[in-house]
Amino acid sequence: MNEQELRNLVITIAKEAKKASFKLRNLSSEVKDAVLKKVAQKIREKKEELQKINAQDVEEARAQGQSKAFIDRLTLSDKVIESMAKGLEEIAALPDPVGEVIKMWKRPNGLLVGKMRIPLGVIAIIYESRPNVTIDAAGLCFKSGNSVILRGGKEALRSNLALAEIFRETLKEFNLPCEVIQIIPTPDRKAMEYLLELEEYVDLVIPRGGEGLIRFVTEKSRIPVIKHYKGVCHVYVDEEADLEMAKKIVINAKCQRPGVCNAMETLLVHEKIASTFLPQVAEEYKKYGVELRGCPETLKYVPWAKSATEEDWYAEYLDLILAVKVVKNLDEAIAHIAKYGSNHTEAIVTENYTKAMKFLKEVDASLVLVNASTRLNDGGELGLGAEIGISTTKIHAYGPMGLEELTTTKFIAFGNGQIRT
Amino acid sequence: MNEQELRNLVITIAKEAKKASFKLRNLSSEVKDAVLKKVAQKIREKKEELQKINAQDVEEARAQGQSKAFIDRLTLSDKVIESMAKGLEEIAALPDPVGEVIKMWKRPNGLLVGKMRIPLGVIAIIYESRPNVTIDAAGLCFKSGNSVILRGGKEALRSNLALAEIFRETLKEFNLPCEVIQIIPTPDRKAMEYLLELEEYVDLVIPRGGEGLIRFVTEKSRIPVIKHYKGVCHVYVDEEADLEMAKKIVINAKCQRPGVCNAMETLLVHEKIASTFLPQVAEEYKKYGVELRGCPETLKYVPWAKSATEEDWYAEYLDLILAVKVVKNLDEAIAHIAKYGSNHTEAIVTENYTKAMKFLKEVDASLVLVNASTRLNDGGELGLGAEIGISTTKIHAYGPMGLEELTTTKFIAFGNGQIRT
Numbered sequence: 001m002n003e004q005e006l007r008n009l010v011i012t013i014a015k016e017a018k019k020a021s022f023k024l025r026n027l028s029s030e031v032k033d034a035v036l037k038k039v040a041q042k043i044r045e046k047k048e049e050l051q052k053i054n055a056q057d058v059e060e061a062r063a064q065g066q067s068k069a070f071i072d073r074l075t076l077s078d079k080v081i082e083s084m085a086k087g088l089e090e091i092a093a094l095p096d097p098v099g100e101v102i103k104m105w106k107r108p109n110g111l112l113v114g115k116m117r118i119p120l121g122v123i124a125i126i127y128e129s130r131p132n133v134t135i136d137a138a139g140l141c142f143k144s145g146n147s148v149i150l151r152g153g154k155e156a157l158r159s160n161l162a163l164a165e166i167f168r169e170t171l172k173e174f175n176l177p178c179e180v181i182q183i184i185p186t187p188d189r190k191a192m193e194y195l196l197e198l199e200e201y202v203d204l205v206i207p208r209g210g211e212g213l214i215r216f217v218t219e220k221s222r223i224p225v226i227k228h229y230k231g232v233c234h235v236y237v238d239e240e241a242d243l244e245m246a247k248k249i250v251i252n253a254k255c256q257r258p259g260v261c262n263a264m265e266t267l268l269v270h271e272k273i274a275s276t277f278l279p280q281v282a283e284e285y286k287k288y289g290v291e292l293r294g295c296p297e298t299l300k301y302v303p304w305a306k307s308a309t310e311e312d313w314y315a316e317y318l319d320l321i322l323a324v325k326v327v328k329n330l331d332e333a334i335a336h337i338a339k340y341g342s343n344h345t346e347a348i349v350t351e352n353y354t355k356a357m358k359f360l361k362e363v364d365a366s367l368v369l370v371n372a373s374t375r376l377n378d379g380g381e382l383g384l385g386a387e388i389g390i391s392t393t394k395i396h397a398y399g400p401m402g403l404e405e406l407t408t409t410k411f412i413a414f415g416n417g418q419i420r421t
Numbered sequence: 422m423n424e425q426e427l428r429n430l431v432i433t434i435a436k437e438a439k440k441a442s443f444k445l446r447n448l449s450s451e452v453k454d455a456v457l458k459k460v461a462q463k464i465r466e467k468k469e470e471l472q473k474i475n476a477q478d479v480e481e482a483r484a485q486g487q488s489k490a491f492i493d494r495l496t497l498s499d500k501v502i503e504s505m506a507k508g509l510e511e512i513a514a515l516p517d518p519v520g521e522v523i524k525m526w527k528r529p530n531g532l533l534v535g536k537m538r539i540p541l542g543v544i545a546i547i548y549e550s551r552p553n554v555t556i557d558a559a560g561l562c563f564k565s566g567n568s569v570i571l572r573g574g575k576e577a578l579r580s581n582l583a584l585a586e587i588f589r590e591t592l593k594e595f596n597l598p599c600e601v602i603q604i605i606p607t608p609d610r611k612a613m614e615y616l617l618e619l620e621e622y623v624d625l626v627i628p629r630g631g632e633g634l635i636r637f638v639t640e641k642s643r644i645p646v647i648k649h650y651k652g653v654c655h656v657y658v659d660e661e662a663d664l665e666m667a668k669k670i671v672i673n674a675k676c677q678r679p680g681v682c683n684a685m686e687t688l689l690v691h692e693k694i695a696s697t698f699l700p701q702v703a704e705e706y707k708k709y710g711v712e713l714r715g716c717p718e719t720l721k722y723v724p725w726a727k728s729a730t731e732e733d734w735y736a737e738y739l740d741l742i743l744a745v746k747v748v749k750n751l752d753e754a755i756a757h758i759a760k761y762g763s764n765h766t767e768a769i770v771t772e773n774y775t776k777a778m779k780f781l782k783e784v785d786a787s788l789v790l791v792n793a794s795t796r797l798n799d800g801g802e803l804g805l806g807a808e809i810g811i812s813t814t815k816i817h818a819y820g821p822m823g824l825e826e827l828t829t830t831k832f833i834a835f836g837n838g839q840i841r842t
Binding site for chain 1: 443446447520526528532534537539541542620624625639640643645646647663666669670673674677678759777781782783785786787788789790791792793794796797798799802803804814815816817819820821829830831832833834835836837838839840841842
């Protein structure tokens, strides 16, 4: 395919997605849920077939010398397949946001004004190696009434195509346009660039992946971008904290699943409790095999910790490594978070009401918690249901993006002859 | 100034805006309102001084041969100055959205989760010739806790600088950083390009002006853009309309103020009532001096109308010109609007409940009205208070953007030791 043909292909995909989105916009919840459940059923039925195709992607990735972590993310294990099917069933069980009137009020002239939820239209999802994102993202976009254009990693192309095909077949069985779910069928990066120019057809781009990918998309896109960026999350343990609670929270925030964006990367401890709290919690971390990198003050209480450098305060380890800093007071903790944080998830542990409220008000992050673990920043945990990711962009959605965040609202007005005077 | 110096200047402005925004973020409503009222007072006091400076801009624009309409928009008349001052007082009287918790719910583990309104951070407003936008936009951004960077038309630069200076002086008197309001102090278009690269410091760009400006901004910007685009607004008069009400609405929608984006540009009439409704309403339009451009069917009933071409259905006249089309039924009206509309404002006039609800549901526009004039798409009319414009972008805000739309929400959570299991 030459460049012109590739550009035409991408334009056709985007145009078809837009056209199909009109059919999806007002589709009943019953039909959408039936489709989702049918796709779940088929994914289970076609497990072996999917794994056979996925094995080709995996084999090629191995031959290219990809890391074990990469291969893990790429593999459609029994567990991953079941979780995709279950995920779709969960999305089917969630309330349909489309058509909901979230607010209504009356004007002095009698006009009833409201805001009604509507789909965005066409959403492009750009992601890396996990093929399960294909089904998760397609399910969420479909339920929220949006067409989706998926551009996964080139290593997962066969798997992504096979997964999308199951969804598309099902759509056809329901007499719905299969163009509501499309995959960019080529690994050529140029295709992504062409896609990002098509503001006329695509309403939103969500890049999920490493910093390089996200920067690339932001730079090239004429379409609004919602970023799902890194998480340099902190827990601040105040002098007035319940130290038993604090221990539970900081162990959970670091160790329960260190490889994800809402895991804690830096622990901030008030100087007045450092001498009692740090040695205790360090013992716990040792059991989990956590490497500690501390400020000079920390090293006094945890001699086996490594010395932290300036880069450690910026680091998203995604691993069993933790930066630890002793701070003078709440203000220093807030200032540290403002300087080094990534607006993702921040927590305070304290029994002091005024400090809790100050932290809540002054810290700028998609989720700010009092006396709870950063690991709770997740659509499921916060009660939104399935999520497409956690936005660190403030425009449109800040925090976990569930079905509601994939919609917008239009104003509606019921009148009886009102005019402007 | 060479290119590098210009770029550095713009970066400094953006950095200072960001830094100042932290001071503004949690400022009390009382102080914000006091500042706004003081600025209003000073604008009135310094009227003559402002008009003297504005006269230089006006004179230069005249010498350049700018149109009368352009000169009108540029001129700070007594009326415009009073309306700026009054606008600020109105903004002061509006409720402060910052810190409001719009929703709160409890999770099974006892965690209380909520969404709290917070400022976006730094907003850039790019506009054309009206210097009053400087004060209106600065007032709205200030009240909603955002720093603002203003880039107006080069013809209004002296006026914009003088207006902003009044605001900045007042900020200093209140010991607040004047960098929350800054003007790009050069007409060089390169400065705007540099600004649009600064996603690190600027959170949102709002371009207001002609199609060329908006396209330029969308293409160059790495920062999210909310467009305030053109309005090709329709009123559909159904066969089951109350024709007296319909007449009042379509006259108001076209004639009350034809030069604005929520004025009607195309009238759609059901074929069954065309023979009675069109001659009557055409007589009314004649009195207002409205030129009609009709489809062949329209010309049968209004022989003096001109013949409409394909371009007329796309046209935003912003003038006493109206395109008129007779349609077979509601479906044809909805299809016409989907094809030629601009997602701005659409209205139906009907007494039929099912048709009203169908129109409301299926038409995609920032405001969809039943039995009311398109001219009501306005922050004040809909009850939002002052507005920064009407967004036709679906991301973040769709429709009039008031104070709330200049904020985002962060998640907050009150726990008592909750962890992820």
